[in-house]
Amino acid sequence: MELTILGLNKKKVVGLNQNLNELLANFQVYYQNLRGLHWNIKGKSFFELHVKFEELYTDSQEKIDLIAERILTLEGNPLHTFDDYIALSNVPVGKNISNDIKSVELVVNSLSELIKIERNILEQSDDANDEGTNAMMSDFISEQEKTIWMLKSWLA
Numbered sequence: 001m002e003l004t005i006l007g008l009n010k011k012k013v014v015g016l017n018q019n020l021n022e023l024l025a026n027f028q029v030y031y032q033n034l035r036g037l038h039w040n041i042k043g044k045s046f047f048e049l050h051v052k053f054e055e056l057y058t059d060s061q062e063k064i065d066l067i068a069e070r071i072l073t074l075e076g077n078p079l080h081t082f083d084d085y086i087a088l089s090n091v092p093v094g095k096n097i098s099n100d101i102k103s104v105e106l107v108v109n110s111l112s113e114l115i116k117i118e119r120n121i122l123e124q125s126d127d128a129n130d131e132g133t134n135a136m137m138s139d140f141i142s143e144q145e146k147t148i149w150m151l152k153s154w155l156a
Helices: 008-042 046-073 082-088 100-127 131-155
Strands: none
Touching: 008 046, 008 082, 008 100, 046 100, 046 131, 100 131
């Protein structure tokens, strides 16, 4: 078995990097959605959601950087073109959404898609004995689960 400089199985790391790039692509689409929601929100929830979407896109921007840096740490190459992002993304694209309920539903659905990918990566990273990726995915999942709960409570 050939190992990376970090002591991880090279074959397993290749698969991890593919899935981390898929996560990166989905986060980039999610991030752009949040920017659009932040800019376009209208109505009585404007002040509340405008701030919330900024909080979420700032958090996403940090996570995007962490994902790309993890890919580099695992000796991979992070994707960086919108063509790649669109081709790999399952997160729904939100265009011209200004309604409060539709915007929050988009965020909840997007986070749900991100969590599916993260759980898959979590299983892979556990199998590869990759504690760094494992810890990052665990942190992402627990934060996003709480955000979904809060946003679903707002929708109720």
